[in-house]
Amino acid sequence: MEPAAPLPGTQDLLLESARRLRRCEAALCDVFEKGGYGEVIPPAIEGADVFGPEAFRALDRSGRLIALRADFTAQVARIAATRLAGVSPLRLYYRGSVVRRLESGPVYERLQAGCELVGAPGAEADAEILGLAAASLHSLGLKDARISMGSTGYFSALASAAGASPRLAGALNDAVDRKDMPTLRTLCEREVPPGKARDAILMLAEPPRPQTAARELLQRAEALAPTDEAREALQRVSAALAAARDLGAELEVDLGEVRGLGYYSGIVFNLYAAGAPRPVGGGGRYDNLLGRFGDPRPAVGFSLDLDALMPLC
Amino acid sequence: MEPAAPLPGTQDLLLESARRLRRCEAALCDVFEKGGYGEVIPPAIEGADVFGPEAFRALDRSGRLIALRADFTAQVARIAATRLAGVSPLRLYYRGSVVRRLESGPVYERLQAGCELVGAPGAEADAEILGLAAASLHSLGLKDARISMGSTGYFSALASAAGASPRLAGALNDAVDRKDMPTLRTLCEREVPPGKARDAILMLAEPPRPQTAARELLQRAEALAPTDEAREALQRVSAALAAARDLGAELEVDLGEVRGLGYYSGIVFNLYAAGAPRPVGGGGRYDNLLGRFGDPRPAVGFSLDLDALMPLC
Numbered sequence: 001m002e003p004a005a006p007l008p009g010t011q012d013l014l015l016e017s018a019r020r021l022r023r024c025e026a027a028l029c030d031v032f033e034k035g036g037y038g039e040v041i042p043p044a045i046e047g048a049d050v051f052g053p054e055a056f057r058a059l060d061r062s063g064r065l066i067a068l069r070a071d072f073t074a075q076v077a078r079i080a081a082t083r084l085a086g087v088s089p090l091r092l093y094y095r096g097s098v099v100r101r102l103e104s105g106p107v108y109e110r111l112q113a114g115c116e117l118v119g120a121p122g123a124e125a126d127a128e129i130l131g132l133a134a135a136s137l138h139s140l141g142l143k144d145a146r147i148s149m150g151s152t153g154y155f156s157a158l159a160s161a162a163g164a165s166p167r168l169a170g171a172l173n174d175a176v177d178r179k180d181m182p183t184l185r186t187l188c189e190r191e192v193p194p195g196k197a198r199d200a201i202l203m204l205a206e207p208p209r210p211q212t213a214a215r216e217l218l219q220r221a222e223a224l225a226p227t228d229e230a231r232e233a234l235q236r237v238s239a240a241l242a243a244a245r246d247l248g249a250e251l252e253v254d255l256g257e258v259r260g261l262g263y264y265s266g267i268v269f270n271l272y273a274a275g276a277p278r279p280v281g282g283g284g285r286y287d288n289l290l291g292r293f294g295d296p297r298p299a300v301g302f303s304l305d306l307d308a309l310m311p312l313c
Numbered sequence: 314m315e316p317a318a319p320l321p322g323t324q325d326l327l328l329e330s331a332r333r334l335r336r337c338e339a340a341l342c343d344v345f346e347k348g349g350y351g352e353v354i355p356p357a358i359e360g361a362d363v364f365g366p367e368a369f370r371a372l373d374r375s376g377r378l379i380a381l382r383a384d385f386t387a388q389v390a391r392i393a394a395t396r397l398a399g400v401s402p403l404r405l406y407y408r409g410s411v412v413r414r415l416e417s418g419p420v421y422e423r424l425q426a427g428c429e430l431v432g433a434p435g436a437e438a439d440a441e442i443l444g445l446a447a448a449s450l451h452s453l454g455l456k457d458a459r460i461s462m463g464s465t466g467y468f469s470a471l472a473s474a475a476g477a478s479p480r481l482a483g484a485l486n487d488a489v490d491r492k493d494m495p496t497l498r499t500l501c502e503r504e505v506p507p508g509k510a511r512d513a514i515l516m517l518a519e520p521p522r523p524q525t526a527a528r529e530l531l532q533r534a535e536a537l538a539p540t541d542e543a544r545e546a547l548q549r550v551s552a553a554l555a556a557a558r559d560l561g562a563e564l565e566v567d568l569g570e571v572r573g574l575g576y577y578s579g580i581v582f583n584l585y586a587a588g589a590p591r592p593v594g595g596g597g598r599y600d601n602l603l604g605r606f607g608d609p610r611p612a613v614g615f616s617l618d619l620d621a622l623m624p625l626c
Binding site for chain 1: 317318319320323324325326327328330331332334335351352353354355356357358359360369371372373374375376377379381388391392394395396397410412414417418419420422606607
């Protein structure tokens with residue numbers, strides 16, 4: 001007899017669950033369309049190089065290495081860089097599932113929906129995406145949503161100014177990501193020379209600040225910023241914060257907010273909702289991704305994790 | 314630089330094309346829901362044994378052999394046989410993409426939507442599915458749709474009665490499928506002993522008959538039917554034909570209509586529309602598929618090929 005259950009890491013959505021997913025999708029698409037975004041539907045499989053190491057890859061019988069869709073943003077970047085290369089700014093959205101593999105091996109599937117704003121470099125574009133993320137969560141009835149914003153460039157600027165080895169940078173990053181202040185302090189005391197960079201790294205594990213109190217945090221960080229690169233990263237966060245008004249969701253600044261995917265280059269953010277054990281989405285600026293497909297244009301976007309959101313809707 | 318085009322065999326649906334697909338899907342879902350069908354959303358990957366040889370399979374790093382979704386019907390059968398095992402009849406629909414591999418190796422992706430009626434054995438259930446297929450094509454504005462119905466059991470009953478080897482049965486099947494009367498005649502004259510079975514096989518390449526003229530074809534075939542199995546297969550076609558009234562699409566009988574997938578056990582049909590170079594869908598009865606998942610129940614269903622339909626909508 002054949003296996004009768006879905007693979008671990010995947011699920012069947014039946015009847016009422018399927019209806020709930022479609023209701024969520026419809027509410028989100030309505031927000032996206034009203035925001036001027038148009039849908040793209042990329043394929044379920046891609047050339048092996050489109051995605052990062054999280055993708056599941058395998059040879060087909062013609063000897064071609066293919067990858068399962070692991071990330072819509074990379075696919076949208078490919079599309080924006082080719083068939084839609086002439087149009088700026090470009091507002092695109094998607095919905096569907098991604099398949100990724102854990103480092104330990106097994107693959108799993110996740111349902112997503114999200115938006116990408118391509119060809120718009122500034123803080124206004126960052127704020128448009130933050131606003132769309134907030135409106136998306138609001139459309140699902142999540143009135144207590146929270147956006148936690150940081151900068152992916154800030155941490156690497158600090159690690160670089162502190163002369164951290166890749167091993168040490170990884171350990172610091174892990175401690176920051178877990179907000180593990182004791183480990184961060186120990187690592188800094190043992191392995192980072194005293195100075196502005198060390199003080200700034202220690203600040204990364206401080207608790208997030210709500211929008212009204214974030215100015216003070218950013219000013220303190222700026223006073224410690226050891227390099228132009230670090231200062232510039234902070235200024236991008238400040239500018240996005242200033243441009244993002246009346247989001248309808250709490251926007252807080254967390255300088256220790258680091259997103260996993262490798263292509264982010266400016267602000268990054270995670271989305272939280274009461275009752276969800278993990279972030280319900282996230283996003284950020286990725287100004288260097290389209291260049292990989294031959295069309296260097298800045299871009300910023302976000303995606304929602306519908307598996308995490310559905311139980312709340 | 315990374316590859317900038319989708320893989321051959323896959324496509325990006327952008328903006329207006331995506332809108333057209335979603336419009337088609339919405340029209341179809343409306344027909345399905347009004348018919349009392351509820352949606353299921355199965356995962357994009359499955360255990361390797363769920364699908365037939367058309368599936369793309371690969372090992373993940375944990376040593377698990379997984380398959381990409383190659384066929385919704387097998388997934389719906391798995392679901393019906395497990396989490397929905399107590400409910401009969403069961404009316405389920407789906408939409409999404411399947412990934413298959415050509416015999417020569419490369420994989421390709423197709424967009425589908427379809428319905429499965431589980432736990433209903435008779436001609437009335439066959440007719441319900443034929444009617445839903447007709448209503449689906451009508452909802453897309455295809456007023457000249459045609460359903461061409463045959464029987465998968467009939468050909469195998471004839472081949473078996475004629476004592477055909479698997480090689481000869483395959484060659485006859487190919488000739489019937491291509492409606493290649495000269496080849497069929499040559500094969501029969503050279504390799505099939507004279508008799509009712511040979512005469513019946515030669516009839517398979519006759520042109521299809523419209524519903525009003527099908528009775529005569531079926532009576533002639535029944536007079537030649539060499540075994541009870543062959544007669545029973547024809548009677549199932551006759552019964553479905555009698556039960557299917559006012560479909561809103563032309564229903565014709567083509568005894569040479571053979572569907573590719575291996576699980577069909579009763580009537581089979583293809584759907585045609587003017588302007589489409591290939592069938593825009595098809596279906597049939599598969600009374601032995603759920604038993605593979607431990608819940609032997611009869612079932613009948615159909616799927617639409619949205620890639621073929623979209624240019625017509």
